[in-house]
Each structure stands twice: as structure tokens, then as C-alpha cells.
Amino acid sequence: MQATLSLGLDHRFVIHTPLMWRDKAATWALARRLGGDRLVDLIREETHSCYLGDRTQRHDWGYGCGSCPACALRRAGWAAFVAGKPSPP
Numbered sequence: 001m002q003a004t005l006s007l008g009l010d011h012r013f014v015i016h017t018p019l020m021w022r023d024k025a026a027t028w029a030l031a032r033r034l035g036g037d038r039l040v041d042l043i044r045e046e047t048h049s050c051y052l053g054d055r056t057q058r059h060d061w062g063y064g065c066g067s068c069p070a071c072a073l074r075r076a077g078w079a080a081f082v083a084g085k086p087s088p089p
Contacts, residue, residue, distance in 0.1 A: 024077020025085065049074045 005013040019027055031039045043062070048055060050064030050071050057066055061078030064071040 023080075024073055025080035028077060028081035 002013060002015045005015070019030075022030065028040065028043075031043055035042075045062070048063040051068040052065045054065040055063045057063065059066060059071075059075065060082075061074050064074065066075070
């Protein structure tokens, strides 16, 4: 995407993706480090990763269908974060 935009605009274009190489547990930990529990709660209430866009089911980790791959990743990341397990390098 970055290369395509740079070529199309005939100007160097940089896309920053700070979460790309972090797992979900590390992302939750970063949110807590940056904004404390208030930011973690905000993310749980106001965002979702569900591929189906389901906002009718509320889980500890936030909203989602609970069964799609995105929900499975978010659920596992939340569980690792809450358990205080370090993310793999």
C-alpha cells in the first residue's frame, strides 16, 4: 500500500503501523501503559474486531460474535493480558 501510494502520488508516502507486529496481549498492555484503565475500558466499550460486526454480545474483552477468528484472537489476547502473561518476542 505504501509503495502504491508513493508511486501514485509521485511523492514519498509513509504509513505507520505501530500495532502490526504486536499480538493482542501486547496491544492491550500498550493501551494500559498509554492511557491506564480508562483507555482499556474505552477500547472495550467503543471498538470491536468482529468480522461480522456484531455489537449485540458483550464479553469481558469487548463486543463481538465470539466465534469468528477476529473474536478468537481478541479473546485470547485479553485472557493473556489479564493473566499478566508476557507476549512472545
